[in-house]
Amino acid sequence: MERLVVNSSLQSYTIYMEEKSRFKIPKLLKKEYSSILIITDTNVAKLYSNDIVSSFPHDKVYVVVVDAGEQTKSLDTFYYLHTKAIEYGLDRESLIIALGGGVIGDLAGFVAATFMRGIDYVQMPTTILAHDSSVGGKVAINHEKGKNLIGSFYPPILVLYDTDTLKTLPAREVRSGFAEIIKEAMLADSDLFDRLMSVSLEGLTLEALNLFIYSGLQIKIKLVEADEKETGNRKFLNLGHTLGHALEAKLGYGVLTHGEAVAIGLLFMIYVSERELGASLPTETLIKWFKKNGYINPLTLDMVDELVEIILHDKKTVNQKIQMILLRNLAGPIIQPLEAKKLKSYLQGFIVDGISKR
Amino acid sequence: MERLVVNSSLQSYTIYMEEKSRFKIPKLLKKEYSSILIITDTNVAKLYSNDIVSSFPHDKVYVVVVDAGEQTKSLDTFYYLHTKAIEYGLDRESLIIALGGGVIGDLAGFVAATFMRGIDYVQMPTTILAHDSSVGGKVAINHEKGKNLIGSFYPPILVLYDTDTLKTLPAREVRSGFAEIIKEAMLADSDLFDRLMSVSLEGLTLEALNLFIYSGLQIKIKLVEADEKETGNRKFLNLGHTLGHALEAKLGYGVLTHGEAVAIGLLFMIYVSERELGASLPTETLIKWFKKNGYINPLTLDMVDELVEIILHDKKTVNQKIQMILLRNLAGPIIQPLEAKKLKSYLQGFIVDGISKR
Structure with a gap:
């Protein structure tokens, strides 16, 4: 055991x-x-x-x-x-x-x-x-x-x-769960990230799956123990969740799985990290992996205003500033306060540039 | 201050x-x-x-x-x-x-x-x-x-x-609050109890009132600090509340004030303590004091079944036994598990004996 x-x-x-x-x-x-x-x-x-x-x-x-x-x-x-x-x-x-x-x-x-x-x-x-x-x-x-x-x-x-x-998990649930493991890898373990990107969800063995879950758990536990009440670094676990949560709320809970929403959130996080911090991240690898493994993305421009409104009422917003988790590099997270205006323009850019559709 | x-x-x-x-x-x-x-x-x-x-x-x-x-x-x-x-x-x-x-x-x-x-x-x-x-x-x-x-x-x-x-408190609120101070005195301070029984609520000075509240607070703090999560002696603070809470629920919240309900609960607690533990308590003094200061008591026999039912779903009930707080003597509380049947017969006795009506 x-x-x-x-x-x-x-x-x-x-x-x-x-x-x-x-x-x-x-x-x-x-x-x-x-x-x-x-x-x-x-x-x-x-x-x-x-x-x-x-x-x-x-x-x-x-x-x-x-x-x-x-x-x-x-x-x-x-x-x-x-x-x-x-x-x-x-x-x-x-x-x-x-x-x-x-x-x-x-x-x-x-x-x-x-x-x-x-x-x-x-x-x-x-x-x-x-x-x-x-x-x-x-x-x-x-x-x-x-x-x-x-x-x-x-x-x-x-x-x-x-x-x-x-x-007995349906494919969609496997997809949903993997998004959180990918998030954990991006936060703290670039080797794990590489291993994740090298597999395909279809035909994954139970043994391999257990190992991935175990690795993800270790990362999560470390962050939780260091900051139980989320006053500091536990917030890193919200990587990809700023947009992820808002998308779930906007579309109605259950339309996207949580992980599907987080997957889109992770791509958006990368988009902002590149522009806000000049970060260099494995963007193309991740986009391809999501596509290959059947992740969907229903994000459209007409959703932007409402998404920003939802994000502003999120737990992660303090003093009207969105506390977004970004990556300086793989396994290098930081908390970046962003004005709503800026977030909105990034979100529009993200959708128009089509990065989310590739 | x-x-x-x-x-x-x-x-x-x-x-x-x-x-x-x-x-x-x-x-x-x-x-x-x-x-x-x-x-x-x-x-x-x-x-x-x-x-x-x-x-x-x-x-x-x-x-x-x-x-x-x-x-x-x-x-x-x-x-x-x-x-x-x-x-x-x-x-x-x-x-x-x-x-x-x-x-x-x-x-x-x-x-x-x-x-x-x-x-x-x-x-x-x-x-x-x-x-x-x-x-x-x-x-x-x-x-x-x-x-x-x-x-x-x-x-x-x-x-x-x-x-x-x-x-600016109405008389009924003063009455309600005093029941909790009396409870605290009965739990831990017989001098305070005597002082309480020597005053009349009408015409009480603000200074005297503050002193009573302060004394009550000291008792409360001591019990709370020793047992924050109420796994042990903090339960003593429920003195009078077994019947008190049930009466409030039965009559509909707001019909009796909380303190009026607790006052009846304290008399019932005395009734049970005398019979269950052979305790000798200042029963007559307390009954007189409540009467003189305008406490009301709407308890009737036809309420008994429903009251027992409510008490059985109370937080203070464990394994179908009612954990009732009793007094061996003034300032000597204990937790006594009581079967529902026994509680019911005590409650009937309490009403029929008319102790609650004196």
Whole structure:
């Protein structure tokens, strides 16, 4: 079993990566819980929730299934889950298990953070993308005016990555998850970046995939440990997310996957880094790789005004200045404050120059 | 200026008690904020919000006024306040000021705890009751199935008690606040309890009032510092709240004030302590004092089933056992697990014996 430890100011927790580890959760828990609520979605429930329920010896294990997709990270579902938790008699000694992708992790984690002022929870990511979101304690729901605007920093007690779950992932989910690994490589590991650019998503072995996820996790953990509350360098993890988040919000959550939006965001980040910092980056390699692997890009000029408006209300904006993460070079990130006006003209240039369409 | 310090694992913060201190908030803040949002209610806004707005030299100070009363501690108002915060362009470097009683403190504090995963906030209690709720970092909103079920532990950066605000309190608010001071005295200070029983609320001087609040605060701070996350002795502060919270929920928030409900809860706690622990407590003194000072008691037998049901879904219930705080003697609290059945029969006895009506 692969094992990584994350040190957090609230508590340290372990990430386990192993095939079929979903059958051994009770063994990995450090205490007994009065009851357990598994929160999962319509896609994942039918595949794995029974395995987990039956792995517990007692019968106070409940499952709540919510709709799959980003639109489920809403205030309504949040309240619904609280209602279910109360109805099932959960108390302060209960445990929540977040079984699913990033949406479930964020949503169930925020329910755990706020149920009776906070109870323990386990992250069980079932997508590649969630390797990223399940670590670091960021939990949230969306506000209609922006993504993840309502949330907390609230670390899980355990992250359990059953690599079985990756076998059944649709191609689009693999694509989505890879964008975050590419982001992590661009932030901190140019060798990893080269290795990523040398593979094709089709026909990737599970072994290779696990190795990429593991490498991405190491980068993420390092940044999270050094800056848990995102007052400094943890912000680097937002590379590609300024435009990425805005695109998701503008198009309606779920139209693009998170990773598809981040992929476009990464290209835009490169475009700005080249112009703002004179950076020299592997632009063509990345554009080609995205194209070859089926990433889509619906960005058009008429979206610009609204995208800038959304970005201005983003968590990453301080004093009306957009705190954009740029690269001086591969593995050399910096935070660059940008006026909205400048961002707008870069965005127009990015679309008109067609870099996003190549 | 009276000053008390609260040590919390997240940060230490100071409580200032002084007349007219609302005019000097900028001086008491340790950093500059990009913008400030004052959250207050219809009662308090007209009295004090302008003073605070004009105490800041810059113009990025916004005020949002919500309805006064417990029903405002709802999911809807919570979301509405997030919307206003986004619309006013608040960012991670912004500050929220909770100006009002316990409802505003809990609600605005929970908005601060969750806006962009947590920003700084100041508690400005304007009632006696809020001397209690403004300290200790408990913030929450109500679920329709129970009080404070959705919330966090999230300490303020500063508590500012402008004692001016106590001059305009209606008699019912004074009554409400005194119930919590009596609770604190019963938990930890029998001298304070005697002094409380020797005064009448009508005609109490502001000086005497301040001294009582100050004494109550000292007891509260001691318990909170020793057990910030309420895993142990902080639970003592729930003395009288098992029945108190349930009564509020049953009657509909706002029918009884919180303190009126706690007063009934304290009498019930005594009733159970006498029978469960053979405790000898100043029962008659307290009943007389409540009566003389106009506390009301609408408790009737037909409410019992529903009250027990509500208590079973309370945060204080673990493994279906109600964790009730009792007194072995004055200033001698313990946590006693009680079966629902037993609680129910005590509650019936309490009502039939008429102790609650004397």
